[in-house]
Amino acid sequence: MLAGEADKLTRKFIELANAGNVKCLTLCVDRMMPRRSGRPVNIALPRVTNARDAARVMATITTALNNGDITAEEAGQLVNVLNAYVNVLEKYDLATRLAALESEMKKRR
Numbered sequence: 001m002l003a004g005e006a007d008k009l010t011r012k013f014i015e016l017a018n019a020g021n022v023k024c025l026t027l028c029v030d031r032m033m034p035r036r037s038g039r040p041v042n043i044a045l046p047r048v049t050n051a052r053d054a055a056r057v058m059a060t061i062t063t064a065l066n067n068g069d070i071t072a073e074e075a076g077q078l079v080n081v082l083n084a085y086v087n088v089l090e091k092y093d094l095a096t097r098l099a100a101l102e103s104e105m106k107k108r109r
Contacts, residue, residue, distance in 0.1 A: 041074050050093070054086045 016024040043064045046056045058079070065075040 038074070041070055041078070043069055045078075048082070048085060048089070051086050051090050054082055057082050 013024050013028055017028045043060065045060055046053060048054060048057055061070070061075050061078050061082070064070045065072065070078070
């Protein structure tokens with residue numbers, strides 16, 4: 001039924017929103033800037049500059065969870081972010097070390 005009509009409907013929603021239709025305006029704004037879900041997590045995490053720092057951050061997250069400052073879901077989300085960040089740091093470190101080794105090998109030739 002709606003196949004191929006998405007562009008027309010979107011344009012109409014925007015047209016109605018621009019004309020002052022509050023319901024359409026609300027729908028458009030909700031699509032552009034979705035409402036945040038959950039609550040702000042307000043814990044101070046230690047700075048992470050290398051993979052070894054992750055242990056301190058994990059201890060902070062675990063302590064906040066044990067104290068009831070954050071939920072298990074929030075702790076899991078923080079751990080996921082931490083893991084992704086550590087992964088990037090490790091790859092950057094490896095790439096930097098590899099480049100240095102390759103440079104040294106070129107000098108020896």
